[in-house]
Structure formats: C-alpha cells, structure tokens
Amino acid sequence: MSGYAPPIRRLIEELARFPGIGEKTATRLATFIIRGSHEDAQRLAESIVDVKRKIRLCSVCFHLCEGEVCSICADPSRDRGTVCVVEDPDALVAIEESQGYRGTYHVLHGVLAPLDGIGPDQLRLQELLDRVSGSAVREVILATNPNVQGESTALLITKLLRPTEVTVTRIAQGVPVGGELKYADRMTLGKALEFRRSM
Ligand SMILES: [Zn+2]
Numbered sequence: 001m002s003g004y005a006p007p008i009r010r011l012i013e014e015l016a017r018f019p020g021i022g023e024k025t026a027t028r029l030a031t032f033i034i035r036g037s038h039e040d041a042q043r044l045a046e047s048i049v050d051v052k053r054k055i056r057l058c059s060v061c062f063h064l065c066e067g068e069v070c071s072i073c074a075d076p077s078r079d080r081g082t083v084c085v086v087e088d089p090d091a092l093v094a095i096e097e098s099q100g101y102r103g104t105y106h107v108l109h110g111v112l113a114p115l116d117g118i119g120p121d122q123l124r125l126q127e128l129l130d131r132v133s134g135s136a137v138r139e140v141i142l143a144t145n146p147n148v149q150g151e152s153t154a155l156l157i158t159k160l161l162r163p164t165e166v167t168v169t170r171i172a173q174g175v176p177v178g179g180e181l182k183y184a185d186r187m188t189l190g191k192a193l194e195f196r197r198s199m
Pocket residue numbers: 058059060061062063069070071072073074
C-alpha cells in the first residue's frame with residue numbers, strides 16, 4: 001500500500017475497518033470513490049455524518065430510529081401486549097419484512113457471549129424487565145437466533161421473566177439451526193413466529 005499517496009492510504013485504512021472488508025476490497029472501494037464525481041463523494045460523506053447525527057436508539061424498544069420513539073412503537077395499531085425480543089435491528093427488519101407480526105419489539109443489541117466479554121449487563125435485559133413489569137405486556141416472544149448463544153440468551157430471559165405473570169414463548173425452529181434470522185426467507189420467518197412454543 002506504500003505506493004499510494006497518503007490521502008489514498010488513509011481512505012483505504014478507514015474502509016478496511018468495516019466488517020468483512022479486507023485491504024483488497026477497501027482498495028477497490030477507494031478506487032471507485034476516486035474515479036467518481038466530487039458530488040458522489042460529498043453525498044457519501046454527508047450520509048455517514050448524517051446517520052451519526054440523526055440516528056439514535058428508540059427509548060422504548062431500542063431499535064435504531066430518528067427521534068425519541070421509533071415508528072413501530074409510535075404506531076397505535078401495533079399490539080403493545082406482545083413484545084418480540086431480537087438480537088439486533090437486522091433481525092427486527094427481517095421480521096417486519098415477513099409482514100406477519102403486529103406486536104412490538106425489544107432489541108437486545110447482542111447476545112450472551114462470555115468468551116467475547118458479553119454478559120447480561122451488556123444487553124438491554126434490565127430495560128426489558130422494567131418494560132414488562134410496568135405495563136400491559138402479556139407475551140414475550142424470544143426470537144434470538146437458533147444457535148448456541150441465541151439459545152442461552154433465550155434461556156436466561158426465560159429465567160428472568162419467570163417471577164412475572166407474562167407468557168414467554170420461543171420462535172419455532174423453522175429457522176435453520178445455527179443460522180441467523182436476517183438470512184431466513186419471509187415464509188420461514190413467518191412460520192417460525194406462527195408456531196412459537198411456550199418456554
Ligand atoms: Zn421502538
């Protein structure tokens with residue numbers, strides 16, 4: 001990379017920090033930006049700054065949103081008695097696209113991963129408990145991924161919610177074991193939600 005002028009090297013280094021992007025891909029992206037128009041580069045830079053300035057976490061469900069509350073929590077037609085717990089915003093979006101769910105969500109922003117130093121305190125678990133105990137929530141659907149970390153997180157939440165009145169269900173295994181919700185097709189996700197089971 002030493003053959004590149006310093007500003008190009010800097011861009012490649014910044015792009016290579018993105019997940020799944022190695023130096024090779026970063027170089028290709030940098031070349032694309034360099035060859036593009038000044039306006040294209042400006043738009044890209046502005047969209048990055050804009051997203052950092054405007055996007056925050058919904059104060060109710062912790063989904064990414066613009067403003068205080070996300071559009072799902074603000075929608076009066078959504079069933080507030082049902083809360084679907086997901087690992088990340090990607091999973092929420094995938095379930096929304098299946099179009100079979102009319103309840104609300106709770107985004108954990110991670111799963112238990114002791115080896116990576118992610119314990120219960122790093123997830124939005126206390127917020128979930130507060131939300132369930134202080135409201136009319138009847139059912140919590142655990143839609144963490146059907147892999148080891150997702151299952152252990154689901155078990156922990158089940159245990160934490162046991163003292164409450166709420167019904168805890170787990171999505172059915174229509175989703176491939178070891179897979180991730182965001183890669184499942186709409187039909188599979190829809191069925192997985194429909195045939196959820198009690199925990
Ligand atoms: Zn929300």
